[in-house]
Amino acid sequence: MSGKNEATTDIPNVRLIGVDFDREGKSHGYIGIQHSTTRSCYYWLPVPITCIKNRSGPTVLLISGIHGDEYEGQLALSKLAADLQPVDVTGRVLIVPMANFPAAKAGTRTSPIDGGDLNRLFPGEANGSVTQQIAAYIEHALMAIADFVIDLHSGGSSIMHVAAAIVVAEGDALRFQRQMALAQAFGAPYTIVYASRSQPHFGKIALAASARQGAIAIGAELGGAGSVTSHSLALTEQGLVRVLHKVGVLAKISDASSPMKTRVLSSDRPDTMIWAMEAGLFEPAVIVGNEVRRGDLAGRIHVVDSPGRSSSEYRFDEDGVVTVARFMTQVERGDCLYRIAFGAEHAPGFV
Known part of the structure:
Protein backbone atom coordinates (compact mmCIF):
# COMPACT_ATOMS: atom_id res chain seq x y z
CA MET A 1 0.00 0.00 0.00
CA SER A 2 0.96 3.63 -0.22
CA GLY A 3 3.87 4.80 1.87
CA LYS A 4 1.89 7.89 2.84
CA ASN A 5 -0.11 8.19 6.02
CA GLU A 6 -3.85 7.76 5.82
CA ALA A 7 -5.51 11.17 5.75
CA THR A 8 -7.87 12.47 8.38
CA THR A 9 -10.25 15.24 7.45
CA ASP A 10 -12.39 17.70 9.33
CA ILE A 11 -15.01 18.55 6.74
CA PRO A 12 -18.24 18.38 8.71
CA ASN A 13 -20.67 18.38 5.76
CA VAL A 14 -18.93 15.59 3.80
CA ARG A 15 -19.19 11.85 4.41
CA LEU A 16 -18.03 8.76 2.55
CA ILE A 17 -20.90 6.43 1.68
CA GLY A 18 -20.50 2.78 0.68
CA VAL A 19 -16.72 2.83 0.22
CA ASP A 20 -13.94 1.81 2.59
CA PHE A 21 -10.46 2.77 1.36
CA ASP A 22 -8.86 0.10 3.54
CA ARG A 23 -11.08 -2.82 2.50
CA GLU A 24 -9.71 -5.38 0.04
CA GLY A 25 -11.65 -5.79 -3.19
CA LYS A 26 -13.81 -3.38 -5.17
CA SER A 27 -16.44 -1.05 -3.75
CA HIS A 28 -18.57 1.63 -5.35
CA GLY A 29 -20.11 4.51 -3.44
CA TYR A 30 -20.35 8.23 -3.04
CA ILE A 31 -18.74 11.25 -1.48
CA GLY A 32 -21.82 12.80 0.12
CA ILE A 33 -21.90 16.60 0.27
CA GLN A 34 -24.74 18.01 2.38
CA HIS A 35 -26.83 20.49 0.42
CA SER A 36 -30.20 21.47 1.79
CA THR A 37 -32.75 22.55 -0.83
CA THR A 38 -36.45 23.38 -0.95
CA ARG A 39 -37.05 20.10 -2.77
CA SER A 40 -35.07 18.07 -0.22
CA CYS A 41 -34.08 19.58 3.10
CA TYR A 42 -31.61 16.80 4.05
CA TYR A 43 -30.27 16.20 0.56
CA TRP A 44 -26.66 15.17 -0.06
CA LEU A 45 -24.92 15.45 -3.42
CA PRO A 46 -23.74 11.97 -4.51
CA VAL A 47 -20.26 12.39 -6.02
CA PRO A 48 -19.47 8.89 -7.43
CA ILE A 49 -16.31 7.12 -6.30
CA THR A 50 -14.86 3.63 -6.77
CA CYS A 51 -12.09 2.04 -4.73
CA ILE A 52 -10.21 -1.03 -5.97
CA LYS A 53 -7.66 -2.46 -3.53
CA ASN A 54 -5.53 -5.58 -3.66
CA ARG A 55 -2.31 -6.39 -1.83
CA SER A 56 0.35 -3.81 -1.06
CA GLY A 57 1.34 -1.17 -3.60
CA PRO A 58 0.94 2.47 -4.59
CA THR A 59 -2.28 4.44 -4.42
CA VAL A 60 -3.37 6.08 -7.67
CA LEU A 61 -6.15 8.70 -7.84
CA LEU A 62 -7.84 8.97 -11.24
CA ILE A 63 -10.08 11.99 -11.55
CA SER A 64 -12.25 13.62 -14.22
CA GLY A 65 -15.32 15.82 -14.39
CA ILE A 66 -13.60 18.67 -12.59
CA HIS A 67 -15.21 20.58 -15.45
CA GLY A 68 -18.59 19.06 -16.17
CA ASP A 69 -18.63 19.55 -19.96
CA GLU A 70 -15.44 17.54 -20.53
CA TYR A 71 -16.38 13.97 -21.33
CA GLU A 72 -13.44 11.78 -22.40
CA GLY A 73 -12.30 11.29 -18.80
CA GLN A 74 -15.82 10.73 -17.48
CA LEU A 75 -16.46 7.96 -19.99
CA ALA A 76 -13.04 6.34 -19.65
CA LEU A 77 -13.15 6.31 -15.84
CA SER A 78 -16.73 5.04 -15.76
CA LYS A 79 -15.70 2.12 -17.97
CA LEU A 80 -12.55 1.49 -15.94
CA ALA A 81 -14.54 1.45 -12.68
CA ALA A 82 -16.76 -1.27 -14.13
CA ASP A 83 -14.08 -3.34 -15.85
CA LEU A 84 -10.99 -3.21 -13.61
CA GLN A 85 -10.93 -6.12 -11.17
CA PRO A 86 -9.04 -6.44 -7.86
CA VAL A 87 -7.09 -9.44 -9.14
CA ASP A 88 -5.52 -7.16 -11.78
CA VAL A 89 -4.37 -4.60 -9.20
CA THR A 90 -1.37 -4.38 -6.92
CA GLY A 91 -2.10 -1.46 -4.63
CA ARG A 92 -5.13 0.81 -4.66
CA VAL A 93 -6.96 2.71 -7.39
CA LEU A 94 -9.41 5.50 -6.50
CA ILE A 95 -11.69 6.54 -9.36
CA VAL A 96 -13.68 9.80 -9.29
CA PRO A 97 -15.32 10.31 -12.71
CA MET A 98 -17.63 13.27 -11.88
CA ALA A 99 -15.62 15.34 -9.43
CA ASN A 100 -17.77 18.46 -9.75
CA PHE A 101 -20.94 16.41 -9.71
CA PRO A 102 -23.47 19.26 -10.15
CA ALA A 103 -21.53 20.59 -13.15
CA ALA A 104 -21.15 17.11 -14.67
CA LYS A 105 -24.88 16.41 -14.33
CA ALA A 106 -25.67 19.75 -15.96
CA GLY A 107 -23.02 19.41 -18.66
CA THR A 108 -21.50 22.75 -17.71
CA ARG A 109 -17.97 23.87 -16.92
CA THR A 110 -18.96 25.36 -13.58
CA SER A 111 -21.43 24.31 -10.90
CA PRO A 112 -25.05 25.42 -11.40
CA ILE A 113 -25.36 25.54 -7.60
CA ASP A 114 -22.73 28.12 -6.71
CA GLY A 115 -20.99 28.95 -10.01
CA GLY A 116 -17.83 27.27 -8.74
CA ASP A 117 -15.01 26.31 -11.12
CA LEU A 118 -13.52 23.40 -9.18
CA ASN A 119 -10.16 23.80 -10.92
CA ARG A 120 -9.82 27.31 -9.50
CA LEU A 121 -10.83 26.54 -5.92
CA PHE A 122 -8.20 24.23 -4.40
CA PRO A 123 -7.43 23.78 -1.51
CA GLY A 124 -11.11 24.50 -0.86
CA GLU A 125 -12.91 25.41 2.33
CA ALA A 126 -14.31 22.88 4.81
CA ASN A 127 -17.24 25.19 5.62
CA GLY A 128 -17.43 26.94 2.26
CA SER A 129 -19.68 26.58 -0.75
CA VAL A 130 -20.53 23.17 -2.20
CA THR A 131 -17.70 23.37 -4.74
CA GLN A 132 -15.23 24.55 -2.09
CA GLN A 133 -16.18 21.56 0.07
CA ILE A 134 -15.63 19.17 -2.86
CA ALA A 135 -12.20 20.74 -3.42
CA ALA A 136 -11.33 20.41 0.27
CA TYR A 137 -12.31 16.73 0.34
CA ILE A 138 -10.44 15.87 -2.86
CA GLU A 139 -7.24 17.55 -1.72
CA HIS A 140 -7.21 16.61 1.96
CA ALA A 141 -8.86 13.17 1.88
CA LEU A 142 -7.99 11.76 -1.55
CA MET A 143 -4.83 13.45 -2.81
CA ALA A 144 -3.38 13.22 0.69
CA ILE A 145 -3.34 9.40 0.45
CA ALA A 146 -2.38 9.19 -3.23
CA ASP A 147 1.11 8.51 -4.51
CA PHE A 148 0.06 9.40 -8.06
CA VAL A 149 -2.73 11.55 -9.49
CA ILE A 150 -4.01 11.64 -13.09
CA ASP A 151 -6.37 14.56 -13.77
CA LEU A 152 -8.29 14.22 -17.07
CA HIS A 153 -9.63 17.24 -18.98
CA SER A 154 -10.56 18.39 -22.47
CA GLY A 155 -11.55 21.68 -24.06
CA GLY A 156 -15.14 21.53 -22.90
CA SER A 157 -17.94 23.15 -24.85
CA SER A 158 -16.14 26.25 -26.11
CA ILE A 159 -12.74 25.09 -27.38
CA MET A 160 -10.80 22.24 -28.94
CA HIS A 161 -7.54 21.25 -27.29
CA VAL A 162 -4.79 19.25 -28.92
CA ALA A 163 -4.44 15.82 -27.28
CA ALA A 164 -1.70 16.29 -24.70
CA ALA A 165 -0.40 15.27 -21.32
CA ILE A 166 0.05 18.26 -19.01
CA VAL A 167 2.99 18.72 -16.66
CA VAL A 168 3.33 21.63 -14.23
CA ALA A 169 7.01 22.03 -13.33
CA GLU A 170 7.37 22.92 -9.66
CA GLY A 171 11.14 23.42 -9.56
CA ASP A 172 12.03 19.99 -8.17
CA ALA A 173 14.19 18.08 -10.67
CA LEU A 174 13.38 14.59 -9.39
CA ARG A 175 9.64 15.29 -9.26
CA PHE A 176 9.79 16.70 -12.78
CA GLN A 177 11.55 13.60 -14.09
CA ARG A 178 8.88 11.38 -12.56
CA GLN A 179 6.13 13.56 -14.02
CA MET A 180 7.71 13.36 -17.46
CA ALA A 181 7.99 9.58 -17.16
CA LEU A 182 4.23 9.40 -16.52
CA ALA A 183 3.54 11.75 -19.41
CA GLN A 184 5.64 9.61 -21.75
CA ALA A 185 3.83 6.49 -20.57
CA PHE A 186 0.45 8.17 -21.15
CA GLY A 187 1.52 8.50 -24.76
CA ALA A 188 -0.43 11.50 -26.06
CA PRO A 189 0.85 13.16 -29.25
CA TYR A 190 2.05 16.13 -27.19
CA THR A 191 3.25 16.82 -23.67
CA ILE A 192 2.85 20.47 -22.65
CA VAL A 193 5.03 21.74 -19.81
CA TYR A 194 3.96 24.76 -17.78
CA ALA A 195 6.00 26.57 -15.16
CA SER A 196 4.00 26.90 -11.93
CA ARG A 197 5.05 30.56 -11.76
CA SER A 198 3.66 31.37 -15.22
CA GLN A 199 -0.03 31.60 -14.34
CA PRO A 200 -1.43 33.17 -11.14
CA HIS A 201 -4.25 30.60 -10.90
CA PHE A 202 -1.95 27.56 -10.98
CA GLY A 203 -1.86 27.36 -7.18
CA LYS A 204 -5.61 26.71 -7.23
CA ILE A 205 -5.71 23.85 -9.75
CA ALA A 206 -5.82 20.12 -9.07
CA LEU A 207 -2.23 19.53 -10.20
CA ALA A 208 -0.96 22.09 -7.67
CA ALA A 209 -3.14 20.54 -4.97
CA SER A 210 -1.63 17.12 -5.75
CA ALA A 211 1.89 18.54 -5.45
CA ARG A 212 1.05 20.12 -2.10
CA GLN A 213 0.00 16.70 -0.87
CA GLY A 214 3.20 15.05 -2.10
CA ALA A 215 1.70 13.13 -5.06
CA ILE A 216 3.30 12.84 -8.49
CA ALA A 217 0.67 14.23 -10.82
CA ILE A 218 0.01 14.88 -14.49
CA GLY A 219 -3.02 16.14 -16.30
CA ALA A 220 -4.33 15.49 -19.79
CA GLU A 221 -6.27 17.52 -22.36
CA LEU A 222 -7.99 15.20 -24.79
CA GLY A 223 -10.25 17.00 -27.25
CA GLY A 224 -13.23 19.22 -26.66
CA ALA A 225 -16.17 20.82 -28.46
CA GLY A 226 -18.49 19.23 -25.91
CA SER A 227 -18.12 15.85 -27.61
CA VAL A 228 -16.10 12.64 -27.70
CA THR A 229 -14.62 10.74 -30.62
CA SER A 230 -13.65 7.08 -30.74
CA HIS A 231 -10.04 8.18 -31.23
CA SER A 232 -9.96 10.53 -28.22
CA LEU A 233 -11.65 7.96 -26.00
CA ALA A 234 -9.27 5.17 -27.07
CA LEU A 235 -6.27 7.44 -26.43
CA THR A 236 -7.62 8.18 -22.94
CA GLU A 237 -8.31 4.56 -22.07
CA GLN A 238 -4.98 3.26 -23.36
CA GLY A 239 -3.09 6.09 -21.70
CA LEU A 240 -4.62 5.28 -18.33
CA VAL A 241 -3.69 1.61 -18.64
CA ARG A 242 -0.11 2.48 -19.55
CA VAL A 243 0.24 4.85 -16.58
CA LEU A 244 -1.18 2.27 -14.17
CA HIS A 245 1.35 -0.22 -15.54
CA LYS A 246 4.18 2.32 -15.29
CA VAL A 247 3.59 2.91 -11.56
CA GLY A 248 3.29 -0.82 -10.81
CA VAL A 249 -0.45 -1.07 -10.17
CA LEU A 250 -1.10 -3.20 -13.27
CA ALA A 251 1.29 -6.07 -13.95
CA LYS A 252 0.44 -6.74 -17.59
CA ILE A 253 -0.81 -4.71 -20.53
CA SER A 254 -1.30 -5.57 -24.19
CA ASP A 255 1.60 -5.06 -26.56
CA ALA A 256 -0.87 -3.20 -28.79
CA SER A 257 -1.03 -0.35 -26.29
CA SER A 258 2.56 0.84 -26.73
CA PRO A 259 2.69 4.64 -26.42
CA MET A 260 3.37 6.87 -29.39
CA LYS A 261 6.32 9.23 -29.17
CA THR A 262 5.21 12.41 -27.46
CA ARG A 263 6.41 15.83 -28.60
CA VAL A 264 7.33 18.11 -25.70
CA LEU A 265 6.10 21.71 -25.88
CA SER A 266 6.32 24.65 -23.51
CA SER A 267 3.54 27.05 -22.62
CA ASP A 268 5.09 28.86 -19.70
CA ARG A 269 4.22 32.41 -20.70
CA PRO A 270 0.94 34.26 -20.13
CA ASP A 271 1.07 35.95 -23.57
CA THR A 272 0.51 32.82 -25.67
Whole structure:
Protein backbone atom coordinates (compact mmCIF):
# COMPACT_ATOMS: atom_id res chain seq x y z
CA MET A 1 0.00 0.00 0.00
CA SER A 2 0.96 3.63 -0.22
CA GLY A 3 3.87 4.80 1.87
CA LYS A 4 1.89 7.89 2.84
CA ASN A 5 -0.11 8.19 6.02
CA GLU A 6 -3.85 7.76 5.82
CA ALA A 7 -5.51 11.17 5.75
CA THR A 8 -7.87 12.47 8.38
CA THR A 9 -10.25 15.24 7.45
CA ASP A 10 -12.39 17.70 9.33
CA ILE A 11 -15.01 18.55 6.74
CA PRO A 12 -18.24 18.38 8.71
CA ASN A 13 -20.67 18.38 5.76
CA VAL A 14 -18.93 15.59 3.80
CA ARG A 15 -19.19 11.85 4.41
CA LEU A 16 -18.03 8.76 2.55
CA ILE A 17 -20.90 6.43 1.68
CA GLY A 18 -20.50 2.78 0.68
CA VAL A 19 -16.72 2.83 0.22
CA ASP A 20 -13.94 1.81 2.59
CA PHE A 21 -10.46 2.77 1.36
CA ASP A 22 -8.86 0.10 3.54
CA ARG A 23 -11.08 -2.82 2.50
CA GLU A 24 -9.71 -5.38 0.04
CA GLY A 25 -11.65 -5.79 -3.19
CA LYS A 26 -13.81 -3.38 -5.17
CA SER A 27 -16.44 -1.05 -3.75
CA HIS A 28 -18.57 1.63 -5.35
CA GLY A 29 -20.11 4.51 -3.44
CA TYR A 30 -20.35 8.23 -3.04
CA ILE A 31 -18.74 11.25 -1.48
CA GLY A 32 -21.82 12.80 0.12
CA ILE A 33 -21.90 16.60 0.27
CA GLN A 34 -24.74 18.01 2.38
CA HIS A 35 -26.83 20.49 0.42
CA SER A 36 -30.20 21.47 1.79
CA THR A 37 -32.75 22.55 -0.83
CA THR A 38 -36.45 23.38 -0.95
CA ARG A 39 -37.05 20.10 -2.77
CA SER A 40 -35.07 18.07 -0.22
CA CYS A 41 -34.08 19.58 3.10
CA TYR A 42 -31.61 16.80 4.05
CA TYR A 43 -30.27 16.20 0.56
CA TRP A 44 -26.66 15.17 -0.06
CA LEU A 45 -24.92 15.45 -3.42
CA PRO A 46 -23.74 11.97 -4.51
CA VAL A 47 -20.26 12.39 -6.02
CA PRO A 48 -19.47 8.89 -7.43
CA ILE A 49 -16.31 7.12 -6.30
CA THR A 50 -14.86 3.63 -6.77
CA CYS A 51 -12.09 2.04 -4.73
CA ILE A 52 -10.21 -1.03 -5.97
CA LYS A 53 -7.66 -2.46 -3.53
CA ASN A 54 -5.53 -5.58 -3.66
CA ARG A 55 -2.31 -6.39 -1.83
CA SER A 56 0.35 -3.81 -1.06
CA GLY A 57 1.34 -1.17 -3.60
CA PRO A 58 0.94 2.47 -4.59
CA THR A 59 -2.28 4.44 -4.42
CA VAL A 60 -3.37 6.08 -7.67
CA LEU A 61 -6.15 8.70 -7.84
CA LEU A 62 -7.84 8.97 -11.24
CA ILE A 63 -10.08 11.99 -11.55
CA SER A 64 -12.25 13.62 -14.22
CA GLY A 65 -15.32 15.82 -14.39
CA ILE A 66 -13.60 18.67 -12.59
CA HIS A 67 -15.21 20.58 -15.45
CA GLY A 68 -18.59 19.06 -16.17
CA ASP A 69 -18.63 19.55 -19.96
CA GLU A 70 -15.44 17.54 -20.53
CA TYR A 71 -16.38 13.97 -21.33
CA GLU A 72 -13.44 11.78 -22.40
CA GLY A 73 -12.30 11.29 -18.80
CA GLN A 74 -15.82 10.73 -17.48
CA LEU A 75 -16.46 7.96 -19.99
CA ALA A 76 -13.04 6.34 -19.65
CA LEU A 77 -13.15 6.31 -15.84
CA SER A 78 -16.73 5.04 -15.76
CA LYS A 79 -15.70 2.12 -17.97
CA LEU A 80 -12.55 1.49 -15.94
CA ALA A 81 -14.54 1.45 -12.68
CA ALA A 82 -16.76 -1.27 -14.13
CA ASP A 83 -14.08 -3.34 -15.85
CA LEU A 84 -10.99 -3.21 -13.61
CA GLN A 85 -10.93 -6.12 -11.17
CA PRO A 86 -9.04 -6.44 -7.86
CA VAL A 87 -7.09 -9.44 -9.14
CA ASP A 88 -5.52 -7.16 -11.78
CA VAL A 89 -4.37 -4.60 -9.20
CA THR A 90 -1.37 -4.38 -6.92
CA GLY A 91 -2.10 -1.46 -4.63
CA ARG A 92 -5.13 0.81 -4.66
CA VAL A 93 -6.96 2.71 -7.39
CA LEU A 94 -9.41 5.50 -6.50
CA ILE A 95 -11.69 6.54 -9.36
CA VAL A 96 -13.68 9.80 -9.29
CA PRO A 97 -15.32 10.31 -12.71
CA MET A 98 -17.63 13.27 -11.88
CA ALA A 99 -15.62 15.34 -9.43
CA ASN A 100 -17.77 18.46 -9.75
CA PHE A 101 -20.94 16.41 -9.71
CA PRO A 102 -23.47 19.26 -10.15
CA ALA A 103 -21.53 20.59 -13.15
CA ALA A 104 -21.15 17.11 -14.67
CA LYS A 105 -24.88 16.41 -14.33
CA ALA A 106 -25.67 19.75 -15.96
CA GLY A 107 -23.02 19.41 -18.66
CA THR A 108 -21.50 22.75 -17.71
CA ARG A 109 -17.97 23.87 -16.92
CA THR A 110 -18.96 25.36 -13.58
CA SER A 111 -21.43 24.31 -10.90
CA PRO A 112 -25.05 25.42 -11.40
CA ILE A 113 -25.36 25.54 -7.60
CA ASP A 114 -22.73 28.12 -6.71
CA GLY A 115 -20.99 28.95 -10.01
CA GLY A 116 -17.83 27.27 -8.74
CA ASP A 117 -15.01 26.31 -11.12
CA LEU A 118 -13.52 23.40 -9.18
CA ASN A 119 -10.16 23.80 -10.92
CA ARG A 120 -9.82 27.31 -9.50
CA LEU A 121 -10.83 26.54 -5.92
CA PHE A 122 -8.20 24.23 -4.40
CA PRO A 123 -7.43 23.78 -1.51
CA GLY A 124 -11.11 24.50 -0.86
CA GLU A 125 -12.91 25.41 2.33
CA ALA A 126 -14.31 22.88 4.81
CA ASN A 127 -17.24 25.19 5.62
CA GLY A 128 -17.43 26.94 2.26
CA SER A 129 -19.68 26.58 -0.75
CA VAL A 130 -20.53 23.17 -2.20
CA THR A 131 -17.70 23.37 -4.74
CA GLN A 132 -15.23 24.55 -2.09
CA GLN A 133 -16.18 21.56 0.07
CA ILE A 134 -15.63 19.17 -2.86
CA ALA A 135 -12.20 20.74 -3.42
CA ALA A 136 -11.33 20.41 0.27
CA TYR A 137 -12.31 16.73 0.34
CA ILE A 138 -10.44 15.87 -2.86
CA GLU A 139 -7.24 17.55 -1.72
CA HIS A 140 -7.21 16.61 1.96
CA ALA A 141 -8.86 13.17 1.88
CA LEU A 142 -7.99 11.76 -1.55
CA MET A 143 -4.83 13.45 -2.81
CA ALA A 144 -3.38 13.22 0.69
CA ILE A 145 -3.34 9.40 0.45
CA ALA A 146 -2.38 9.19 -3.23
CA ASP A 147 1.11 8.51 -4.51
CA PHE A 148 0.06 9.40 -8.06
CA VAL A 149 -2.73 11.55 -9.49
CA ILE A 150 -4.01 11.64 -13.09
CA ASP A 151 -6.37 14.56 -13.77
CA LEU A 152 -8.29 14.22 -17.07
CA HIS A 153 -9.63 17.24 -18.98
CA SER A 154 -10.56 18.39 -22.47
CA GLY A 155 -11.55 21.68 -24.06
CA GLY A 156 -15.14 21.53 -22.90
CA SER A 157 -17.94 23.15 -24.85
CA SER A 158 -16.14 26.25 -26.11
CA ILE A 159 -12.74 25.09 -27.38
CA MET A 160 -10.80 22.24 -28.94
CA HIS A 161 -7.54 21.25 -27.29
CA VAL A 162 -4.79 19.25 -28.92
CA ALA A 163 -4.44 15.82 -27.28
CA ALA A 164 -1.70 16.29 -24.70
CA ALA A 165 -0.40 15.27 -21.32
CA ILE A 166 0.05 18.26 -19.01
CA VAL A 167 2.99 18.72 -16.66
CA VAL A 168 3.33 21.63 -14.23
CA ALA A 169 7.01 22.03 -13.33
CA GLU A 170 7.37 22.92 -9.66
CA GLY A 171 11.14 23.42 -9.56
CA ASP A 172 12.03 19.99 -8.17
CA ALA A 173 14.19 18.08 -10.67
CA LEU A 174 13.38 14.59 -9.39
CA ARG A 175 9.64 15.29 -9.26
CA PHE A 176 9.79 16.70 -12.78
CA GLN A 177 11.55 13.60 -14.09
CA ARG A 178 8.88 11.38 -12.56
CA GLN A 179 6.13 13.56 -14.02
CA MET A 180 7.71 13.36 -17.46
CA ALA A 181 7.99 9.58 -17.16
CA LEU A 182 4.23 9.40 -16.52
CA ALA A 183 3.54 11.75 -19.41
CA GLN A 184 5.64 9.61 -21.75
CA ALA A 185 3.83 6.49 -20.57
CA PHE A 186 0.45 8.17 -21.15
CA GLY A 187 1.52 8.50 -24.76
CA ALA A 188 -0.43 11.50 -26.06
CA PRO A 189 0.85 13.16 -29.25
CA TYR A 190 2.05 16.13 -27.19
CA THR A 191 3.25 16.82 -23.67
CA ILE A 192 2.85 20.47 -22.65
CA VAL A 193 5.03 21.74 -19.81
CA TYR A 194 3.96 24.76 -17.78
CA ALA A 195 6.00 26.57 -15.16
CA SER A 196 4.00 26.90 -11.93
CA ARG A 197 5.05 30.56 -11.76
CA SER A 198 3.66 31.37 -15.22
CA GLN A 199 -0.03 31.60 -14.34
CA PRO A 200 -1.43 33.17 -11.14
CA HIS A 201 -4.25 30.60 -10.90
CA PHE A 202 -1.95 27.56 -10.98
CA GLY A 203 -1.86 27.36 -7.18
CA LYS A 204 -5.61 26.71 -7.23
CA ILE A 205 -5.71 23.85 -9.75
CA ALA A 206 -5.82 20.12 -9.07
CA LEU A 207 -2.23 19.53 -10.20
CA ALA A 208 -0.96 22.09 -7.67
CA ALA A 209 -3.14 20.54 -4.97
CA SER A 210 -1.63 17.12 -5.75
CA ALA A 211 1.89 18.54 -5.45
CA ARG A 212 1.05 20.12 -2.10
CA GLN A 213 0.00 16.70 -0.87
CA GLY A 214 3.20 15.05 -2.10
CA ALA A 215 1.70 13.13 -5.06
CA ILE A 216 3.30 12.84 -8.49
CA ALA A 217 0.67 14.23 -10.82
CA ILE A 218 0.01 14.88 -14.49
CA GLY A 219 -3.02 16.14 -16.30
CA ALA A 220 -4.33 15.49 -19.79
CA GLU A 221 -6.27 17.52 -22.36
CA LEU A 222 -7.99 15.20 -24.79
CA GLY A 223 -10.25 17.00 -27.25
CA GLY A 224 -13.23 19.22 -26.66
CA ALA A 225 -16.17 20.82 -28.46
CA GLY A 226 -18.49 19.23 -25.91
CA SER A 227 -18.12 15.85 -27.61
CA VAL A 228 -16.10 12.64 -27.70
CA THR A 229 -14.62 10.74 -30.62
CA SER A 230 -13.65 7.08 -30.74
CA HIS A 231 -10.04 8.18 -31.23
CA SER A 232 -9.96 10.53 -28.22
CA LEU A 233 -11.65 7.96 -26.00
CA ALA A 234 -9.27 5.17 -27.07
CA LEU A 235 -6.27 7.44 -26.43
CA THR A 236 -7.62 8.18 -22.94
CA GLU A 237 -8.31 4.56 -22.07
CA GLN A 238 -4.98 3.26 -23.36
CA GLY A 239 -3.09 6.09 -21.70
CA LEU A 240 -4.62 5.28 -18.33
CA VAL A 241 -3.69 1.61 -18.64
CA ARG A 242 -0.11 2.48 -19.55
CA VAL A 243 0.24 4.85 -16.58
CA LEU A 244 -1.18 2.27 -14.17
CA HIS A 245 1.35 -0.22 -15.54
CA LYS A 246 4.18 2.32 -15.29
CA VAL A 247 3.59 2.91 -11.56
CA GLY A 248 3.29 -0.82 -10.81
CA VAL A 249 -0.45 -1.07 -10.17
CA LEU A 250 -1.10 -3.20 -13.27
CA ALA A 251 1.29 -6.07 -13.95
CA LYS A 252 0.44 -6.74 -17.59
CA ILE A 253 -0.81 -4.71 -20.53
CA SER A 254 -1.30 -5.57 -24.19
CA ASP A 255 1.60 -5.06 -26.56
CA ALA A 256 -0.87 -3.20 -28.79
CA SER A 257 -1.03 -0.35 -26.29
CA SER A 258 2.56 0.84 -26.73
CA PRO A 259 2.69 4.64 -26.42
CA MET A 260 3.37 6.87 -29.39
CA LYS A 261 6.32 9.23 -29.17
CA THR A 262 5.21 12.41 -27.46
CA ARG A 263 6.41 15.83 -28.60
CA VAL A 264 7.33 18.11 -25.70
CA LEU A 265 6.10 21.71 -25.88
CA SER A 266 6.32 24.65 -23.51
CA SER A 267 3.54 27.05 -22.62
CA ASP A 268 5.09 28.86 -19.70
CA ARG A 269 4.22 32.41 -20.70
CA PRO A 270 0.94 34.26 -20.13
CA ASP A 271 1.07 35.95 -23.57
CA THR A 272 0.51 32.82 -25.67
CA MET A 273 -3.20 33.50 -26.30
CA ILE A 274 -5.13 35.52 -28.85
CA TRP A 275 -8.30 37.10 -27.49
CA ALA A 276 -11.29 38.53 -29.33
CA MET A 277 -11.41 42.30 -29.07
CA GLU A 278 -14.99 42.64 -30.30
CA ALA A 279 -18.22 40.66 -30.56
CA GLY A 280 -19.18 38.89 -33.76
CA LEU A 281 -18.80 35.65 -35.68
CA PHE A 282 -15.35 34.07 -35.72
CA GLU A 283 -13.93 32.63 -38.94
CA PRO A 284 -10.92 30.46 -37.99
CA ALA A 285 -7.89 30.11 -40.25
CA VAL A 286 -6.09 27.24 -38.47
CA ILE A 287 -6.88 24.24 -36.28
CA VAL A 288 -5.21 22.61 -33.29
CA GLY A 289 -1.93 20.94 -34.14
CA ASN A 290 -1.08 23.41 -36.92
CA GLU A 291 2.40 24.93 -36.95
CA VAL A 292 2.19 28.72 -37.27
CA ARG A 293 4.61 31.56 -37.85
CA ARG A 294 4.59 35.07 -36.53
CA GLY A 295 2.34 37.14 -38.77
CA ASP A 296 0.28 34.18 -40.00
CA LEU A 297 -3.45 34.76 -40.20
CA ALA A 298 -5.26 33.31 -37.16
CA GLY A 299 -8.78 34.22 -38.23
CA ARG A 300 -11.31 36.98 -38.74
CA ILE A 301 -14.21 38.35 -36.74
CA HIS A 302 -17.22 39.46 -38.77
CA VAL A 303 -19.74 41.91 -37.34
CA VAL A 304 -22.67 40.63 -39.34
CA ASP A 305 -25.24 43.05 -37.91
CA SER A 306 -23.26 46.02 -39.35
CA PRO A 307 -23.84 45.71 -43.13
CA GLY A 308 -20.83 46.55 -45.23
CA ARG A 309 -18.41 46.64 -42.30
CA SER A 310 -15.07 44.98 -43.02
CA SER A 311 -13.98 42.04 -40.90
CA SER A 312 -11.18 42.33 -38.35
CA GLU A 313 -8.09 40.19 -38.90
CA TYR A 314 -6.17 38.48 -36.09
CA ARG A 315 -2.59 37.31 -36.57
CA PHE A 316 -0.15 35.27 -34.51
CA ASP A 317 2.56 37.18 -32.62
CA GLU A 318 4.92 34.19 -32.27
CA ASP A 319 5.99 30.98 -34.00
CA GLY A 320 4.55 27.87 -32.38
CA VAL A 321 2.05 25.02 -32.36
CA VAL A 322 -1.66 25.74 -31.98
CA THR A 323 -2.77 23.88 -28.84
CA VAL A 324 -6.15 25.55 -28.24
CA ALA A 325 -8.70 26.78 -30.79
CA ARG A 326 -12.13 28.22 -30.15
CA PHE A 327 -14.93 25.92 -31.26
CA MET A 328 -17.94 28.21 -30.81
CA THR A 329 -18.43 30.61 -33.72
CA GLN A 330 -20.11 33.39 -31.73
CA VAL A 331 -17.58 35.42 -29.78
CA GLU A 332 -17.60 38.26 -27.29
CA ARG A 333 -14.80 40.64 -26.45
CA GLY A 334 -12.42 38.76 -24.15
CA ASP A 335 -13.05 35.25 -25.52
CA CYS A 336 -9.93 33.16 -26.15
CA LEU A 337 -9.55 32.37 -29.85
CA TYR A 338 -6.23 30.49 -29.82
CA ARG A 339 -3.36 29.44 -27.63
CA ILE A 340 0.05 28.38 -28.86
CA ALA A 341 2.98 26.52 -27.34
CA PHE A 342 6.65 26.41 -28.22
CA GLY A 343 9.32 23.78 -28.76
CA ALA A 344 10.93 21.76 -25.97
CA GLU A 345 13.97 24.02 -25.85
CA HIS A 346 11.72 26.65 -24.25
CA ALA A 347 10.24 24.32 -21.64
CA PRO A 348 10.75 25.45 -18.05
CA GLY A 349 12.81 23.60 -15.52
CA PHE A 350 14.67 20.54 -16.65
CA VAL A 351 13.79 19.56 -20.24
